[in-house]
Amino acid sequence: MFNIGKIVNTHGIKGEVKVKRITDFEERFSIGETVYVRDEKGNDMPLIIDGHRVHKQFDLLRFKEMDTINDVEKFKGSYLKVKEEQLKSLAENEYYYHEIIGCEVKTTTGEKLGIIESILSPGANDVWVVKQANGKEALIPYIADVVKQVNVDDKVVIIELMEGLLD
Structure with missing residues (x-):
């Protein structure tokens, strides 16, 4: 199961929930999706979406047969998930976070830097947080000048060390 959003609160009294989206695929919240x-x-527990709208940077969802605030209040703080078979195919050089987290990072010269432990999304590109052997964190931008090869099957990422990247 993979997280696609977090229910942060209810919205109104007719069974809507306010969701913080953690997926790039808005269609996951389409009417009829499970x-x-x-x-x-x-x-x-499966929930079938029967209403979706966007309001103030949140997705507001309503679920089939959940028509009151009492039906959905128990979900506050819960994550919405999809099964692995619901994952969409990605374009070349696009990866799901779960494929990248845990990969070992090596330089083009073969030096081992550490393991990717999380991913930040500050803006134009993602930044991979690498836990180094010395306990320090390195921030690696996911850009073509730095990331040269990604092998999710072998869980290895090859990067080109740019000047100042590890400072």
């Missing part, structure tokens, strides 16, 4: 939320017993 998403999953973990219930209080730890089971993944």
Whole structure:
């Protein structure tokens, strides 16, 4: 299961929830799509979207047969998820976060830098946070001048060290 959004609150009294989107695919929230939320017993419960609109940088969703605030209040703080088979194919040189996190980073000269532990999305391009062997973090921009090769099968990323990148 992969997170696509977090329910941050309810919205109104007619069963809408306010969702902070953590996917690049808006179509995940299309009417008729199925998403999953973990219930209080730890089971993944399917929810069918029957309403979607965007309001103040949040997605407002309504689910089939959930017509009141009482039906959805229990979901506050929960993540909306999709199954692996619902993942979309990506274009060349595009990757899901879960494919990148955990990859070992090496330089073009073969030096091992560390492991990618998280990804930041500050603006124009993503930045990969690499935990180095010395415990320090290195911030690697995902741009063609730096990232030379990504092999998600072998969990290895090759980068070109630019001057000042590790300072």
